[in-house]
Amino acid sequence: MSDALSARNLSVEQRERRLDEIRREAESRGTLRIVSERPSGAPFPRASSENGYYGTPLLKQPPWTWEIPLYFFVGGAAGASAVIGSIAHYTGADRELVRHARWIAAAGSVISPPLLISDLGRPERFLAMLRVFKPQSAMSVGVWTLLGFSGGAAAAAFAQFLSDRYGPSLPVRVLENAGQAASLAFGLPFSNYTGVLIGATAIPVWNQSAADLPLHFAASGLGAAVGILELMGHNKNRALQALGLGAAIFETWEGLRIETRNREELEPLKRGLSGFVTRAGGVLSGPIPGMLRVASLFAGGRRSRKLRSLAAASSVAGSLLTRIAWIQAGHVSARNWRLPLREDAEQLREDHRQSELAAD
Amino acid sequence: MSITAFLTDSTLCIGCKACEVACKEWNGVSDDGFEWSGYSYDNTGALGASTWRHVKFVESTPVPGLGGNAGDMSWAFSSDVCKHCEKAGCLEACPTGSIVRTEFGSVFIQPDVCNGCGYCVSSCPFGVVERNPSDGRAFKCTFCYDRQKVGLEPACAKACPTESIKFGEIDDLRRKAQERLDVLHSRGMHDAAIYDPLDSSVAGTHAMFIVRGDARAYNLPPKPEVPTVYLKKAWTSSGIAAGLLLGGTLLAFLAGGQEK
Numbered sequence: 001m002s003d004a005l006s007a008r009n010l011s012v013e014q015r016e017r018r019l020d021e022i023r024r025e026a027e028s029r030g031t032l033r034i035v036s037e038r039p040s041g042a043p044f045p046r047a048s049s050e051n052g053y054y055g056t057p058l059l060k061q062p063p064w065t066w067e068i069p070l071y072f073f074v075g076g077a078a079g080a081s082a083v084i085g086s087i088a089h090y091t092g093a094d095r096e097l098v099r100h101a102r103w104i105a106a107a108g109s110v111i112s113p114p115l116l117i118s119d120l121g122r123p124e125r126f127l128a129m130l131r132v133f134k135p136q137s138a139m140s141v142g143v144w145t146l147l148g149f150s151g152g153a154a155a156a157a158f159a160q161f162l163s164d165r166y167g168p169s170l171p172v173r174v175l176e177n178a179g180q181a182a183s184l185a186f187g188l189p190f191s192n193y194t195g196v197l198i199g200a201t202a203i204p205v206w207n208q209s210a211a212d213l214p215l216h217f218a219a220s221g222l223g224a225a226v227g228i229l230e231l232m233g234h235n236k237n238r239a240l241q242a243l244g245l246g247a248a249i250f251e252t253w254e255g256l257r258i259e260t261r262n263r264e265e266l267e268p269l270k271r272g273l274s275g276f277v278t279r280a281g282g283v284l285s286g287p288i289p290g291m292l293r294v295a296s297l298f299a300g301g302r303r304s305r306k307l308r309s310l311a312a313a314s315s316v317a318g319s320l321l322t323r324i325a326w327i328q329a330g331h332v333s334a335r336n337w338r339l340p341l342r343e344d345a346e347q348l349r350e351d352h353r354q355s356e357l358a359a360d
Numbered sequence: 361m362s363i364t365a366f367l368t369d370s371t372l373c374i375g376c377k378a379c380e381v382a383c384k385e386w387n388g389v390s391d392d393g394f395e396w397s398g399y400s401y402d403n404t405g406a407l408g409a410s411t412w413r414h415v416k417f418v419e420s421t422p423v424p425g426l427g428g429n430a431g432d433m434s435w436a437f438s439s440d441v442c443k444h445c446e447k448a449g450c451l452e453a454c455p456t457g458s459i460v461r462t463e464f465g466s467v468f469i470q471p472d473v474c475n476g477c478g479y480c481v482s483s484c485p486f487g488v489v490e491r492n493p494s495d496g497r498a499f500k501c502t503f504c505y506d507r508q509k510v511g512l513e514p515a516c517a518k519a520c521p522t523e524s525i526k527f528g529e530i531d532d533l534r535r536k537a538q539e540r541l542d543v544l545h546s547r548g549m550h551d552a553a554i555y556d557p558l559d560s561s562v563a564g565t566h567a568m569f570i571v572r573g574d575a576r577a578y579n580l581p582p583k584p585e586v587p588t589v590y591l592k593k594a595w596t597s598s599g600i601a602a603g604l605l606l607g608g609t610l611l612a613f614l615a616g617g618q619e620k
Contacts, residue, residue: 083611121496121498159411200594211594
C-alpha cells in the first residue's frame with residue numbers, strides 16, 4: 001500500500017470518501033482495479049516457465065550429516081596411505097615409513113565403518129548393504145571396496161604388530177603379504193571412489209564434475225596421506241616429497257579448472273559460503289603446500305624440514321576442507337530450482353563442452 | 361501381471377486434495393505440519409517422505425486465445441506423484457537392493473530392507489524420495505503395491521472425484537492420453553501437452569501427466585536424467601586416478617625412496 005493513500009495519513013472525511021469511491025467502482029465494474037488496493041506482499045507469486053513452481057526446489061538435498069565429508073577425508077587418506085605403504089615395502093624403502101603408513105591405513109579402516117554406519121537412518125541394518133553387489137550403484141561398489149580394504153589394512157597392521165613384538169614367522173609373513181596385497185588392490189579405488197559416489201547423482205554441481213571428482217579426490221587423499229606421514233616425522237623422505245609435490249601441482253590445476261569453468265551448475269564452487277570453503281580448501285591443498293615444498297628444496301637442513309611440515313599440515317587441512325566444500329556445494333546446488341528446469345540443459349552442456357574444447 | 365500406470369489429467373483436477381487424504385489414510389502416512397506457504401492454496405509444498413501425492417496449485421498469467429475464461433489469473437491444479445521411472449535413479453543407486461521393480465512395473469522401497477543410507481534421495485531426478493528423519497528410512501509412493509496385489513486400484517485414483525487420476529494398463533493409458541489431448545486441442549486448448557519424458561535417459565515414466573502451458577510451471581523437468589549416465593565418465597576418471605597413484609608412487613619410491 002502506498003504511503004500517500006495509507007489510511008493513517010488520511011482524515012476521516014477523506015477515508016469515507018475513499019470508501020464511497022471503492023463502492024462506486026465495485027458497483028459499476030464488478031471488480032476493483034484501484035492500484036492502491038494491492039495488499040502487502042503483492043504481486044502474488046506466479047508459477048511460470050521462468051519462476052518454475054514458485055521457485056520451489058525440485059531436487060532434495062542430500063540427507064547426509066557431518067560423518068560423510070569426514071569419511072571422505074579419512075577414506076582418501078587411508079587408501080592413499082595403504083598404497084604408499086605397500087609400494088614402499090615392495091621397493092624396499094625405509095621400514096619405519098612402511099610401518100607408519102600401515103598404521104594410518106589401519107586407523108582409517110577402523111574409523112571409516114563407524115562413520116559410515118552412524119550416518120545411516122537405521123544403523124542396526126548396516127548389514128543389509130551386504131545382501132547384494134550392484135555394479136551400477138557406486139555406493140554398493142564402495143561398501144564392498146571398504147570391506148576389502150578394511151580387512152587388508154587391518155591384517156597388514158596386525159601382522160606388523162605381531163612381527164614387531166614376537167619376531168618374524170611364516171604364518172605372520174603370509175598374513176602380512178596377503179593383507180598388504182589386499183590393502184593395495186582395494187586402497188587404489190578406495191582413495192577415490194567417493195568421487196564416483198557423488199558424481200553419479202542427480203545433484204547438478206556433482207554430476208557436472210563427474211569426470212573430475214575421482215581424480216580430484218585421489219590427489220586430495222594422496223596429499224593428506226603424505227602430509228600425515230611427514231607430520232609423523234618422515235619429512236626428509238624424497239619419495240614423499242615428490243608425491244606431495246605431485247598432489248599439490250594436481251590440486252593447483254584442479255583449483256584453476258574450478259575457477260575457470262564458467263557453468264551455471266558450478267556456481268556453488270565459486271560463490272557464497274560453499275565457494276569460500278572450496279577456495280580455502282583448494283589454496284591449502286594446491287599452491288600453498290606446492291610453494292612451501294619448492295622452497296624446502298632450496299632450504300637447508302632444519303629449515304627445509306620445517307617448511308615441509310608446514311606444507312604437510314596445509315595439505316591435510318586442505319583435504320578435509322575440500323571434502324566439506326563439495327558436500328556443501330551439493331546442498332546449495334540441490335536448492336537451485338532453476339537448474340533441473342532448464343529447457344535444453346543437455347544442449348547447453350554440449351555447447352559448453354564444445355566451447356571448452358575450443359578454449360583448450 | 362500387466363504393467364500399470366497413472367495418468368494424471370490436470371485439466372480435470374479441481375484441487376480438492378482427496379488424493380492426498382486418501383493416500384495418507386490408506387498408507388498410514390503422518391502429517392507434514394500445518395504451515396501456510398503463501399503459494400496459492402498449496403500448503404503441502406512438495407513430495408517427500410510424508411507426502412506421496414501432492415496437489416499443485418499453479419497460479420499463472422493466462423495466455424489469451426487458449427480456451428477457458430480466466431481473467432487476470434489462470435488457476436490450474438495437478439496432482440503430483442512419484443514418476444515410477446522406466447529407468448529409475450533411486451532403484452539403480454540403492455546399495456541394499458531394498459528398492460525393487462514390482463510385477464506391475466512400479467518402483468517399490470521394501471521398508472523391511474531399507475537401512476536409510478540416503479543415496480536414493482540424491483539420485484532421484486524428480487526429488488521424490490526423502491529420508492524420514494524420525495524413522496530413518498527412505499519413503500515415497502508405493503503405487504499402492506498392497507492394493508494392486510489384490511486387484512484394487514491405488515487409493516488416490518479411487519478417491520479422485522473427477523477421474524483426473526486415471527489408473528490402468530500403461531499402453532492403454534498412453535492411448536487414452538493421446539485421445540484426451542486430441543479432444544483438448546479440438547476445444548482450442550492448444551497449450552495442453554502430455555508429460556512423459558520418453559526421449560530422456562529415464563526412458564519414460566509410469567506416472568504421466570496432461571498439463572496446460574509450460575510443464576516447468578508444474579516443476580516437471582524438461583529433461584530428467586537417470587544419474588547412472590554419469591557412471592562411465594566417473595569410473596574412467598577413477599581408473600585413471602588409480603593408475604596415476606600407483607605409477608606415481610612406484611616411480612617416486614624407485615627414484616628416491618632409499619634415502620632416509
